[in-house]
Amino acid sequence: MQSADTYNSILSPSEGLFRDNGSRFIALAYPVEDEARIKELVESARKEYHDARHHCFAYRLGLDGGVWRANDDGEPSGSAGRQILGQIDSAGLSDVLVIVVRYFGGIKLGIPGLIRAYRTATADALGKAERTEKVEGSWYRLNFRYELLPKAMKMLKDMDLPQRGQNFGADCSVEVRVRTKLLRDFLEKTENSGIFKEKIQ
Numbered sequence: 001m002q003s004a005d006t007y008n009s010i011l012s013p014s015e016g017l018f019r020d021n022g023s024r025f026i027a028l029a030y031p032v033e034d035e036a037r038i039k040e041l042v043e044s045a046r047k048e049y050h051d052a053r054h055h056c057f058a059y060r061l062g063l064d065g066g067v068w069r070a071n072d073d074g075e076p077s078g079s080a081g082r083q084i085l086g087q088i089d090s091a092g093l094s095d096v097l098v099i100v101v102r103y104f105g106g107i108k109l110g111i112p113g114l115i116r117a118y119r120t121a122t123a124d125a126l127g128k129a130e131r132t133e134k135v136e137g138s139w140y141r142l143n144f145r146y147e148l149l150p151k152a153m154k155m156l157k158d159m160d161l162p163q164r165g166q167n168f169g170a171d172c173s174v175e176v177r178v179r180t181k182l183l184r185d186f187l188e189k190t191e192n193s194g195i196f197k198e199k200i201q
Contacts, residue, residue: 007063009095011132016124018117022105025117027125032097045099053104058085059097063136079114087122098122137179144195
């Protein structure tokens with residue numbers, strides 16, 4: 001059973017495919033946490049599949065899923081982006097971006113055909129993705145002098161904070177993900193400790 005501050009996402013990128021009357025719909029699903037990364041991935045897909053007719057996408061972010069977008073990229077309104085988003089929602093996922101690249105096969109599919117194609121390709125990609133449970137929180141970068149390393153590491157261990165990007169030289173830095181319900185405790189423990197913090201996402 002999930003707690004109030006957890007939600008489901010995908011662990012790594014996955015790909016799905018649907019074909020109909022010569023058209024190919026390639027669905028690319030990605031785990032994401034912010035809109036800057038989403039923009040990078042969409043631009044990358046446009047470059048990699050530059051000869052495709054459409055690059056439709058949708059995403060949902062965060063615990064409550066309040067940040068979202070659906071883009072039809074030239075397909076009839078509601079036939080692509082909304083269908084992609086609907087599959088993300090049906091799967092109960094957030095922090096997910098799905099881009100569906102369409103290669104036109106020369107035969108128009110009609111709106112019902114497009115709806116089926118975008119839904120099916122997206123469902124295929126999400127069905128192949130490994131799921132993960134995520135905890136609502138934010139990433140912080142900590143900076144501190146080397147002599148504070150034991151103190152900083154003890155705090156991170158005691159609070160069980162996920163870490164990345166460690167740099168332990170004369171000046172140390174580490175990025176940590178702070179669960180929202182632990183944020184007040186985290187801020188109190190780092191206050192006046194010589195450990196400087198900045199929120200990065």
